[in-house]
Amino acid sequence: MSEALRQAVIDTALAMNASGINQGTSGNVSVRLAVPDAFLITPTATPYSQLTPTAIVEMHGVTPQGGRPSSEWRFHYDIYQARPDVAAIVHTHSRQATALACLRQSIPAFHYMVACAGGRDIRCCDYHTFGTQALSDAVLRALHERRACLMANHGVVATGASLAAALALAIEVENLAAMYLAACAIGTPVLLGDDEMDCVLDKFRHYRA
Ligand SMILES: [Zn+2]
Secondary structure (H helix, E strand, O other): OOOHHHHHHHHHHHHHHHOOOOOOOOEEEEEEEOOOOEEEOOOOOHHHOOOOOOOOOOEEEEEEEEEOEOHHHHHHHHHHHHHHOEEEEEEOOOOHHHHHHHHHOOOOOOHHHHHHHHHOEOOOOOOOOOOOOHHHHHHHHHOOEEEEEEEEOOOOEEEEOOOHHHHHHHHHHHHHHHHHHHHHOOOOOOOHHHHHHHHHHHHHHHHOO
16 A cells, blocks of 8 residues: 555656656645555655665654655654645645745735635745754744645645645646736736635535535
């Protein structure tokens, strides 16, 4: 089981880069294990094309087994601790969403698909140095009642009930950021009201049910 899940982490990391939402060894991917407090995560500084299942690091709490985890393992750990609904996490430095995060702007309700992240907007968390507890705390705050957030001057965190769902959301966030930046380049986007976003959120809940 673990072998298949390790391969699924590799396949997701490869798909993340192939989709154009991530470059080189930046970003990382993790998936929750059935064992309490345990998850698999991509190792640090290894090109995804060179990954083998044994290179994927197994975390038990904050203790790695079998290699060095991504330097950004801490927010993965804290998200799994705080959010029982999350089974997988994809973190990218996707270009358009990160450009927006460098302006420290959230993605407002300029398009109904913003609701795919779980709320009326996709928040941008405060900046803190990568790998720190302070950054992890900021990410968790931005993820309150959300499945994804931007990270100031850094990138994107997308979560899901599966690796496929987390990757799909990371791609959607990048698409939304690109559309928002394009709209802002030629004018001021008209934002949807809270009532309309709540209507969309309700429809999404039923759609997924
Ligand atoms: Zn990062």
